[in-house]
Amino acid sequence: MAKYVIKKSNKLVPSDAMKKIAHVKNKNIYKQAAKNPIKFWEKLATEGLDWEKKWTKAYEQKLPYFKWFKGGKINFSKNCLDRHLENKSDKVAITWVPEPTKEKTIKLTYKELHEKVCKFANVLKKHKIKKGDVVSIYLPMIPEAIIAMLACTRIGAIHSVVFSAFSADALKARIQDGKAKILITADGYYRRGEKEDLLTKARRAVKSTTVNKVIIVPRLRKKIPTGRKFLNFNKELESAEPNCEPTIVNSEDTMFILYTSGTTGKPKGVVHDTGGYATQAYWTAKWNFNLHDDDVMWCTADVGWVTGHTYAFYGPLLNGATTLIYEGSPDFPNPGRWWKIIQDNKVTVFYTAPTAIRMFQKFDPKYIKKHNLKSLRILGSVGEPIDEDAWKWYFKTIGGSRCPIIDTWWQTETGGTLINALPGIGPFVPKVSGQPFPGTNLIIVDEKGKQIKKKNVVGNLVQVPPLAPGMLHGVWKNPKKYKDTYWSRFKKYYDTSDGAFLTNGGLIRITGRTDDVMKVAGHRMTTAELENAITDHQAINETAVVPIPHEVKGEVPVAFVILKHKIKDQEKFEKEIKKLTDDKIGPTARPAKIYIVEALPKTRSGKIMRRILKALLIDEEPKGLSTLLNPKSVDAIKKIIKTKK
Ligand code: PRX
16 A cells, blocks of 8 residues: 655545545545435445344434434344354454463354354353343453353343453442343453453452352463352353344344443443444444455454444444454563564554553564564554654554554544544544544534634534434433433533544544543543542542643543541552552552642632642643632642652
């Protein structure tokens, strides 16, 4: 494929070679879709998916609620598997690369995956799981994760995947909220050459919950407990029937819940339906990454996150492509690991997060040069803004200046991507995501909800109904939260809680969250979640957490704590705090620094001014001190920060 040349404008247009193979290349598609977005999505849903019964109404809305493909009947697993069996049964559906280099890569064809999914669906049925039941999945990046998830969708059960690096407490909270009947987990997995234990956390989490069966994948071949409650995944699979008729569900039936951080301390279960989600997953995967039959797509996201759901698993499988998943750490046993995987498996589409890109930028380039990355055609970025330096490095060093970068903006709530350039249309501009996917409408508004059409003026990014088909339908068992979080500021629009502006070229550039959500190495968490965890320490009275910029991770949390009483050993104290965030959330939530302070800057109404703390941390002059209840606290904190640097 020909090379692109970055001009002064920084604006790249698709190469002729890309245009030739692109599914969409005419920019009129945006205008056409905008004329009647409902009709547009109706056409896509008809062409992209196999339906058991056509819908009676394509879109119905009574904001904040809406339905896509009402009356339509579908089975999701059938769309990912059965329909490919006629022509692609021997095609590789999943390539799994285990972390230990001594272990072999495992490939599962569509036929093999189909059989395993059917078997595991029968296992679930045997354990009395039926349509609408919640199944919790706490698995690392191993094929059993997709087998378990697809098995749920085969019988209409709702999966709730929990990130494997989350703590027992975090898992428990999610199990309890979803009232899951079964937990599917593993004895552990490999990370950086170490055996990570999952089972101990899982066992602790299921205590006194609704879970009555725990099915364990013996990934580490440890001796796993078996009995009435604990079962061996492989043994269960072995004895199961290979045929399982798919349960046909309504398009609007819930397919999965995925917990994510909101403004408060308690994570919320984002609810996704079946038909709408499938439509967006199928078409965004196809068009953004220009998926063709010979593609091998590698999305490096963990299945614990929405990107793992939609682009490591479902998007490529719905399209009948091959998806590659990797169990372990990006730089194990050396920083060449990812590039070797691309070379050995001829990966064509590579989709990762800026935090990983920035990490690799720091390693010796020899680890990349050693490998042949010529199979790559398209590169993707997701999860946080990508800076120009990282963009250019990714483009040149990984993509060899041959691959467009598709900077996809979206959220757990949106189910699939919403803003990005399409490979056959472009343009590809560093830092700029692009325009809303055809048939969707996102605009920038001021605090009153009035559209900002002027270029370079930052406002709030909102989605204008009709909403994209992949959008969340609610917060699990919490309609108030749904309304308050997404529909209270701008009644007529879905509130993304992101800031954005229009570039001179009329494209959308994301500036970041406008609420208390931070992105630490791409992981979404809130200041409140961390504050709650830390304040549990018996010596702490009050905590304020603020994110500060970090060269590799994008952001890291810093904690300010007020003590109840003096502590003797500062080092021990800090360790205890880190253990608390590890236990309550997971190691990604560890504060990078902890400052003990006498008072926190507060407004007269008692609100902690995190903005001021942040300014102090990044050496900026804090503004708005006059409204503070205790302006003197600012100078004191300034001194503490200086002495601890
Ligand atoms: O702030 C935006 C940022 O990630 C948030 C959503 O996080 P999460 O639900 O974990 O989903 C991440 C993967 C879809 C958004 O509100 N974000 C996501 N993609 C981008 C981004 N910020 C800038 N550019 C992006 N491409």
